Amino acid sequence: MKIIIFTVLLLSTLFIGSCTDLTETVYSDLSVDQFFTSEQNLLLNAGRAYTLLQPYPEEQKLWALVTVSSDECVICTLADGSWYDGGRDDEMKKHNVTTSNKINRLAWEYVFGGIAGCNEVLYETESSKFNFAGKDKIVGEIKVLRALFYYWGMDTWGDIPFSTDFTSKTLPVKKSRAFIYNFVEKEIKDNLSLLDSTVAGTNYGRVTKGLAYTLLAKLYLNANVWINTPRWAEAEQMCDKVIALGQYKLEDNYFNNFAIKNETSKENIFVIVNNSLLTHSFYWYDLTLSPLSKKTFATKETPWDGYICPPDFFNSYSNNDLRKKSWLYGQQYDINGNKLFEIAKKDTNWFVYNPIFPESAYKGRNKWDGARMIKYPFQTDGLIMGTLDMDNDFVLFRYADVVMMKVESMMQQGKTTEATQLADFQKIRTRAGMPPYTADQLTMDELLAERGREFVWEGHRRQDLIRFGKWNNAWYAKPVTTTDQVFPIPQTVLDTNPGLAGPPQ
Amino acid sequence: MKHNHRTTQRKPFLLFYCCLFSLFFTNTIFAQTSEVKGVVTDEQGNKMPGVNVMIAGTSNGVVTDIDGMYQIRVPNENARLKFSFIGYAIQEVAVNRQKVINITLTQDVKTMDEVVVIGYGKTTKKEVTGSITSLKTEDFNQGTFTDPAGLMQGKVAGLSIVNPNGSDPQAGYEIILRGTNTLESGQGPLLVIDGVIGGDMKDINFQEVETIDILKDGSAAAIYGSRGTNGVIIITTKRAKKGKTTIEYQGLVTFQVAPRMVQNLTAGEFRDAITKYAPSKSGSIYDGNTDWNKEVTRSNPFSQKHNLAISGGTDQFSHRTIINVEQDQGLLKNNNLSKILARTNIQQKGFEGYLTINYNAFYSMRKYNPADYDIFYQAFIHNPTEPIYSTADPATGGYNKVDGIQYYNPVAMLKEGSKSGETNDFGGNIRATLDIPGVKGLKFDNFYSYEKSRYESDQYLTRYYPSIIGTNGEASIQNGGSYKLQYESTLSYSGSWNRHTIQALAGYTYEENGDNSSGMTNTGYDTDILGANNIGLGTGLSTGTATMNSFREMSKLISFFGRALYNYDEKYLLSASLRREGSSRFGSNNKWGWFPAVSLGWRMNKEEFIKNIDWISDLKLRAGYGATGNQDFGNYNSLELFNVAGKFYYNGQWINSYKPTQNPNPDLRWEKKEEVNLGVDFSFLKNRVGGTVDLYSRKSTDLLYIYNVSVPPFVYNTIFTNVGIISNKGIEITLTGVPVLTKNFKWTTTLTFSKNSNILDKFTNADFTNGSYQVGWLYGDITVNTQRLQPGKSIGTFYGPVWLGTDATGHDKFKNQDSITGAVDQTKWEVIGHAYPDFVLGWSNIFTYKQWDLGFSLRASVGGNIINTYRVYYENFTIMGLKNIVKSQLDHPNFIGDAAYSSKYVEDGSYLKLDNISMGYNISIKSKYISKIRVYGAAQDVFCLTKYKGLNPEVSLSGLSPGIENLTYYPVTTGLTVGVNVTF
Structure with a gap:
C-alpha cells in the first residue's frame, strides 16, 4: 500500500513538472517595452540619429568615396604591395567604381543606415505616448538630419530608394533624383521653424x-x-x-x-562632435601618416600610410598661402625636434616627406612620397591610445x-x-x-x-x-573619363532589393 | 524518526512474505535437486573469479569465487548452465548427470546480444533499427588523449574527428557527423554523458569511459529532437558495481618529441637568399643567428596522468569513486595545464528492490596557462638574423625590436606576457527508478541534474610586452560561469508475450541553461610586480582607457516525447518515436516543433530460407526516417532589444544613445533536418566477419543564416532567419573481422569507409534574393574571401584566379588576367578546389598473443583541398626582409611576384596518418592483493604521409570556411607514453 502511495506521488510529479512556459529572461539588454518608458529614454534613442552621423570621415565611408575619387587625394599602392586592396581605391581614382566596390558599398550602408535609423527614431518619437516640451524640435532636427542623408544619397548615387516609414516592411522603390531633391527641399522648409536660430553651447553639434x-x-x-x-x-x-x-x-x-x-570656432556651422575616448570615427593620423611619423607625434599605434596629397594638387598652393600648412612635408623631426632617419641603423637616410613624386609612383610609391594632411592638428601629448581617435570635431559645413x-x-x-x-x-x-x-x-x-x-x-x-x-578631366593617376558622374548602386543592395536595378518609379 | 518507524513496522510483513516464498519454492524442487561444481578458466588457464553461472531460463545463479570455483544446485538433469563474463563468449552446457563441469571461456567475438544505448533506454544490437555504432572498452584507441573523443577517432564510419590544434594540451577535438548540415548553427553532435544532455567531455577522464554509442541517422537521433541534427554521442562511464572492494590504478607519463613547425629559412639561408635574389633588402640583414622556433618551445614537454578508482558494495548499496590527477606541459614554453577530477557514482536500492537510486557527483578543476598561438606565428615570420636581445632602446626592456605592423619579438611576447586561468566545474545528478509493483516491466524514472561551471582568468602584459610598449603595463581579469539544469521524467514499459516483444516510453524534459561573464582591463602601472593582482592601481581609470563589462543570458528547452519498439519473433522490427519540443530561442509564433521518426528492421537470418545457411550468423536490413532540429545558436535573436549605440554630445555633455541591437525576427523557427537511412548489418562465419553498410540522404530546410536584407526598411543589413536548403548524401561501410583466432593468438581488425557529398540546394526565396555569399575569409594582409556559398555547390568550394604558371619576368600568370593591374576580376574567378575530402578511411587492429597485445590505427582522408596560407603569404621574395619566408620559395627562386591568392596555393590535402600504436603486456600475478597488472607503451601522432606542403593536413572542416590552414597555429608533436594499470 505504501509503495502504491509512493508511486502515485512520484507519478504526480510528472504532471506537476509539466510546465510549458518558454519565457526567457533578458538580462543585459532592454526589451522594447522596458526601454520606452520615459521621456529621457525617448531622447536617448533620438540621440542615435547623431551617432549614426559620426562615421562620416572613416577610412571606408562616404568621405573616403567622394575624396579619393576627386583630385585632392590619392591612395597609391606602396612598393611593398600594401594599399592595393584589390584595386578598390584605383577604381575610385579612375571613376570606374564597380558594383562590388567595398568602399562604395560601405558609403551606401552609411547613408541608408542613417536614413533607416532616422526612420526608426522618428517612428518611436512621434508614436510615443510621452509628450514634452521640445519634442517637436527633436522631430524637426531628426527630419532635417534625415534630409541631409538623402542629400548625400542623391548627390552620390542619383536615383535612389526612398522610404520614410519605419513600420512598412516592403522593399522601398527607386525614385528619381528630382523626386529626392524635392523631398529634401520640402522637408527642410517644413521643419525650419522648429529649429534653433541661435548658436549656443546647448545646441553645439546639433x-x-x-x-x-x-x-x-x-x-x-x-x-x-x-x-x-x-x-x-x-x-x-x-x-x-x-x-x-x-x-x-x-x-x-x-x-x-x-x-x-x-x-570655440565661430565659423563652423555644423560639426560632428568628437572625443578621443568616446568616439571612434575620426582618425586621420592612421589614414595619412607614414609609420615613421610615430616619433613626431609620440603615438603608440603605427599609422597606415595611405591617404596622401597628389603632386599637382600640392602645386595648386602658392608658397605664401598659409593654407599650404595643411600639409606635412620636407624633413621630419621627432617630438623633441631631432631629425628623423628613414631606418634607425642607417644614419644617412634622412626621413623627408617628398610632396612631388612621379605618376609612375602610383603603382609602387616609397613610404616617404607625398605630403600628409595635418590641417586637423594631431595631439602630441602621447595620450592618444589605441586606434588614434581624435578630439578635433569634424567640420561638415562652415561659414x-x-x-x-x-x-x-x-x-x-x-x-x-x-x-x-x-x-x-x-x-x-x-x-x-x-x-x-x-x-x-x-x-x-x-x-x-x-x-x-x-x-x-x-x-x-x-x-x-x-x-x-571638371569631373571628367585628367589629373594625377586619372585619365580623361566619360563615365557617369554618380556611383553605381552596390551589388549587395541590388541583391537584396532587385527592383533598384531598373529605372526610377 | 517517522521514516524509521515505518521501516520497522514493515519488517514482519517482509519476513512473512519471504518465508512464504521460500517455502513454496523449495518445496517444488526438493525432490530432484542435485549439486554441480567446477572451475572456470580462461584460454590461458587462468582461474576466472566473478563469472556468472546461471541456470538457463531462470534467474537463479551464483558467481565464481577468487579461485574460479562455483557450486550450484540444479533442479534436474535436463537443466542447462549458462556461463557469462564480460568480454567473453557466453557458454551453455547441459548438466546431464555430470557432477563436475569445468569450463574454459573464450574471449568474445562480438555477438548480436550486445547492449546498445539508444537514448532514454537500451536495446540489443540485433534489435536495433537505426544507424547506431556502439563502441566498448576493447574497441577504443589506446594511448593518451585530451578528451574521450580521441578514443573513437577513425573507429566510426561517417564520424569525422579531427584535431586542428596540434598538440595544444587544452585543445579539444572537432567532431562532425555526416557532413555539414547547417550554416550558422552548431555543427557538433549532441553529447549525452551519463544521461546529462549537453555535457562537457572535459569533465570526464577518458580512462573511465565504458561505452560510447553514436546515434547517426535521423530515426535514431530524433528522440533527442531539437538537438539531434548533428547526431548524438552517448557516453557511459564505468558505474558502481556490487562485489568486493576493488582498487584500480592507472598511471602514465608522456614525452612529446619531434614538433612539426613551419619550415622557414635559417639565418644562413636568409642571408644567402637576400644576397642572391634580393640584394636591395640587405638592410634587413642583422648580426644575429636566431632559431626563433627553438627559442619559444620546450625540447621535450612532459605530461603525467594518474587515475585511481575504488568500487564495490552490495546489491543494496554500491559505489565507484575515482580521482584523477593530470599535469601537462605544452610545447610552447609558458603553456601548462593541470587537472583534478573526482567523480562518484552510488547505487542504492530500496523498497524491496523496487526502487533504484543512482547518485552521481563530480568536481573538476583545471588550472592553465593558455598558449598564445600568435607566438608560433611570430616565431615563423621573424627575421632569423635579428638577435633576440638588444640594448639599443631602453623602452624595449632589453629585447631587440624592429618596427613592423603586427610584427613582434616572440621571445618578448613569451616572457613579458602571462596569462593564467582556472575553471571549476561541479555537478550532481540523481536518478530514481521505480519498478511499479503489480505491473511487470513498468518503470517510472525521474532524473534531476544540475551542473555549474565557473572560470576566472587574468592576464598581465608588462611594460616591455612588444605590442603595448609605452602604455606601462596592461592587466585584465575575466570571470564567468554557466549553469545547466535538467529534469527528466519517463514512464516505460517492456514486455513480451508469445512472439511479440514491446518496449514503450513516454517522457517529459525541462532544461535551463544560462551563463554570465564579466571583465575589466586597466593600463598604466608604476610597477610590473603586482601583475593583475591589484588591477585598480593602473592610471587607466583616470584617463578613461580602463574598461569594464558584464553580460548574462539564459535559455529554456521543454519537450514531451514517446517511443515504441516492437518486434515479432526477433524477426520483424519496428521503432517509432515522436518528440514535441519547444525552445525559448525561437520567435513567439514558432517556439514549438514536432520531430517524428520511424524505422523498420528485418532479420533475414530468422527466415527459413536463410536459417539453414550455416555461414550466415546474422543478416538484418534496416530502413529509417527521422526529423530532427537545430537550436544551437545564440539567445534572444527573435526579440526587439535596445542597447547602447555610442555617445552623443547633448547639451554640453556626452551621453549614451540607444538603438535596437538587431533586426528582430519574431518568425524565427526551427531549422529542420529530415533523413532517410537504409542499412544492412551482417555477420558471417560464426561472427568472425561482420559489418554494416549504411546509405543516407539528409536534407535540412529552413536553414538558419545571417541573411542580407535591404536597409531600409530594416535597420541593419542582415537578419538571422530561415531560408535555405542543404543536403548531404553518403555511404558508410564498417567491416570487422577476426582473421586469426587460435588458443594463443587473436587478430581483430576494423575497417571503416565513408563518403559524403554536400550540396547547398538554395538560400533564396521571394523575400531573400541575395544569390551568393562570400565566405572563407583569408586572415592576414590579403583581404579576400576564398569561398562562396552558391546554390548547387558544396560548402567549402574555393573560388579564385586560375594560376597558369610563372611568366618570363618571374610573375604569376593567371587565366583571364587584367592586362593593366595583373589581377583577375572576382567575377572571372573559377572553382579551384573543394575543402571536403572525397572519402575517409579508418583501419584499426588489435593483436593479442598470450599476455601480449599490440594495437594500431591508421586514418586516411582522400581528396580534399587545403589553402596553404603559409605559402600564400610567405612564398615570395617581396615579403622577405622584415619577415622570414617559407623554405619552398627557394625551390623556384625565379618567382619575383607578390603574395596573391590563386589556385597556386590550393593543394591536395589527402593524407594517411598513423594516429597511434600501442603495445601492452598483462602480467600474471598470483597475489592475494593484486589481481591484474598491465604495462604498456604507446605512441600518438606517429607519422603522416601527405603531399600537402603546409604544416598539418588535418585542418578544420567545420563551419563555413573549411580547408584553410591558419597562420596562427599550434604544432603537432609525437607523444610517447608509457603506462601501468594495476587492479587490487
Missing part, C-alpha cells in the same frame, strides 16, 4: 537653422546638375539667410576651425563655404564685381596670406581652385568638380 539654410543653399547651388534647372538666385538668398542669422563669422586664423579644441557659395551664385548671375566687394570673401583670401581677388582675376576656374585650397579634404570637392564641369 541641427539648427544655420545648417538648414546652408543645406538649402547647397540644393539650389547644384540645381543645374541635379534637376537641370539653375536656381542661382535662390542659392544666394539662402546664403543671405545664413548670414542674417548673425551667428557666424570667419575666424581670423584658418586653422582655428580645425584645432583639437575647435568647439566660409556659405560666403563662397554666395560668391559663386553671384558670379553665375553676372555679379562678379559685387562679389569681389564682399569683405568676408576677401578675408578668406587675406587670412591665408594671399592678396584679395580683383574681378578680373576671379574666373570660375580660379574660384574652383580657391575652393579646393580652402576646403581641402572637407568632403565638398567631388560635388564642386561636377558643378564646375
